[in-house]
Amino acid sequence: xxxxxxxxxxxxxxxxxxxxxxxxxxxxxxxxxxxxxxxxxxxxxxxxxxxxxxxxxxxxxxxxxxxxxxxxxxxxxxxxxxxxxxxxxxxxxxxxxxxxxxxxxxxxxxxxxxxxxxxxxxxxxxxxxxxxxxxxxxxxxxxxxxxxxxxxxxxxxxxxxxxxxxxxxxxxxxxxxxxxxxxxxxxxxxxxxxxxxxxxxxxxxxxxxxxxxx
Amino acid sequence: xxxxxxxxxxxxxxxxxxxxxxxxxxxxxxxxxxxxxxxxxxxxxxxxxxxxxxxxxxxxxxxxxxxxxxxxxxxxxxxxxxxxxxxxxxxxxxxxxxxxxxxxxxxxxxxxxxxxxxxxxxxxxxxxxxxxxxxxxxxxxxxxxxxxxxxxxxxxxxxxxxxxxxxxxxxxxxxxxxxxxxxxxxxxxx
Numbered sequence: 001x002x003x004x005x006x007x008x009x010x011x012x013x014x015x016x017x018x019x020x021x022x023x024x025x026x027x028x029x030x031x032x033x034x035x036x037x038x039x040x041x042x043x044x045x046x047x048x049x050x051x052x053x054x055x056x057x058x059x060x061x062x063x064x065x066x067x068x069x070x071x072x073x074x075x076x077x078x079x080x081x082x083x084x085x086x087x088x089x090x091x092x093x094x095x096x097x098x099x100x101x102x103x104x105x106x107x108x109x110x111x112x113x114x115x116x117x118x119x120x121x122x123x124x125x126x127x128x129x130x131x132x133x134x135x136x137x138x139x140x141x142x143x144x145x146x147x148x149x150x151x152x153x154x155x156x157x158x159x160x161x162x163x164x165x166x167x168x169x170x171x172x173x174x175x176x177x178x179x180x181x182x183x184x185x186x187x188x189x190x191x192x193x194x195x196x197x198x199x200x201x202x203x204x205x206x207x208x209x210x211x212x213x214x
Numbered sequence: 215x216x217x218x219x220x221x222x223x224x225x226x227x228x229x230x231x232x233x234x235x236x237x238x239x240x241x242x243x244x245x246x247x248x249x250x251x252x253x254x255x256x257x258x259x260x261x262x263x264x265x266x267x268x269x270x271x272x273x274x275x276x277x278x279x280x281x282x283x284x285x286x287x288x289x290x291x292x293x294x295x296x297x298x299x300x301x302x303x304x305x306x307x308x309x310x311x312x313x314x315x316x317x318x319x320x321x322x323x324x325x326x327x328x329x330x331x332x333x334x335x336x337x338x339x340x341x342x343x344x345x346x347x348x349x350x351x352x353x354x355x356x357x358x359x360x361x362x363x364x365x366x367x368x369x370x371x372x373x374x375x376x377x378x379x380x381x382x383x384x385x386x387x388x389x390x391x392x393x394x395x396x397x398x399x400x401x402x403x404x
Contacts, residue, residue, distance in 0.1 A: 086356050121363040121370045122355065182356040186371035 024162060031075070032063075032158040035103070035151065038074035038094065039067035043081025045108040045141040052144035062151050071097040076154070077131070078147070082110035082117055083124040085187050089179045095131045096176035100168025101161075105150050106133045109140045116140070129191035131177060132167075216269070216301050219247045225266070230258045238307060248291070248305035253319050256308045257346075260325040263294060263304065270296045271304055274326035277333055279340040283366040286312050288340055290319055292329070312365075314341050321347035339364035 005020045013020055041049055053059045053067065068074045071094045083091055095104065106127050109115030114125040127133065134157060135150045142150075163169060177195070180187040191198075217225065223235050226249070233255035238248040251259045263271045271294040280289045287309045295302030308319045321344035323329045333344045334353040341362035344350055352359065361368055 086354075121361075121368070182358050184358060184360045190371070 027163075028159050028161060031101075032155040034066075035062070035064045035076045035154065035158075036066045036068050036074050037064060037076040037078050038071055038098065039069045040094070041078075041080045042083060042087065042091075043108075043110060045080035045111070048141045048144055049078055049080045049107065049147060052147045057144040057148060059148065059151065062148065062155065064151050071095075072099065074098050075101070076103045076105065078105045078107055079111040079127045079131075079133075080107045082115065083127050084122050085124055086122065086182070088124045088127075088130060088187060089182065091127065092130045092177055092179045096179070100175070101166045102168065103134045103154055103158075104131050105135045105137065105147075105154065107137050107147060107150070108142055109138060112136050112138065124187070126196075129196045130180060132195055216304060219249065222269075222304065223249060225269075226259055226262060229262045229266070230255055233259055235259075240305075246303060246305045248307045250307045250309065253308060253310065256306075257320045257322065257325070260292075260306070260322045263306070264325050269304075270298045271302065272326075273297050273302075274322070274329050275303070277322075277329050277336060279336040279342055279364075281312070281340060281364065281366045283312070288312055288317060288342055290336060290342060292322065292326075294326075310342060314362075317341055318343040318345050320345050321350075323347055338362070341365065 010020050041047075051057060053065055059065045064076070071077075075098070077091075077095055077098065079091065095102070104127070106112050110117060110123070111127045114120075114123045117123040118125050124130075128136075135153050137146050137150045139146055168175075177192060180189060180192075182188075216222065219237050223237060226233060226235060234252040236250040238250045240247050249259075263269055273295045274292055275295050276291070276293040278291050280291060282289060288311075290308045290310070292306040292308075293302075294304045294306060310317045310319050317340075319342060321329070321333055323333055323344070324346060330348065331353060333347055334349070334351060336342050337344060337347075337350055338352040338354050339362055351357070355363070363370070
């Protein structure tokens, strides 16, 4: 079949119990309705994640209730909590072990930026330094509604994807990300520079000038 | 009941005659005065405190270290309780010089088994070596880590380029070490 199906014909066919949709739509419908998250939590955000999955907020309504205890069966990594420098290599390793296509939600202030602990010697200043993040949820911790909203945002993203532009299907792109080493003083490297770049200094104003101003 | 700290000192001295014991008053007033013991006799004093029938301090609830940068020593603090006699705490302190080569104290894990992990933590974060500890490894930081981050002179790695709202000390350091200030901050300043 070439070209879009006539809406009138589609409607007539539906009355007879025949649904005409592109394969891509059907495929994405299946994917977005069964986003299985990886079952792991790093800190207090995990408690909110558990609450979201439990009866009151019922993540099952979105098909995302099947938390898998292995990365091999997971589609989504919810980074729920503070990523310490000691844990960071394991988080990247788990991400690498997930099958494509895979998605990441950075849940809470810590996963986004280090949050209240970002001045600490032991805390990674945002998980997006090492893995590509699809949805960020601010909050400390975010409420279960916020996590549900993130899942819905991700569903929208999946709906819009085509076979041809899902990153994991493109063989030219790297299938996995380099795992940082634990060095003598810090992680080596401190960030995956292909994924993440530090904010640039303002072209017109130097730091010295900022310091002078009251 | 635990005797007053002066009496406790006499009690210990009667059993461990050579011990150099000092009473460390504590501020604020609500806190507990502590018994400071020299490194050489710490183990003998600990054994006495645990096994003496009137004290029976059978539980060590907390081990921590305090870095006194100006005075040049690190203080290891033990909080002792008696579960059997329902009293406590007795605060026991041991001092060691700050220099890493000299910074060792006897491990009290042989007396109170529960000290093991807490002494490892003090070793990890302060660099205090506990002699006689059964398994002295880092517990929080990774094995290849060389610094002791809770020491007052610890310099954290330079990664201020991420700082979205640098201010105070962080901003000064970003300036010194060539960090960057993101445009959003500068726009607020204009």
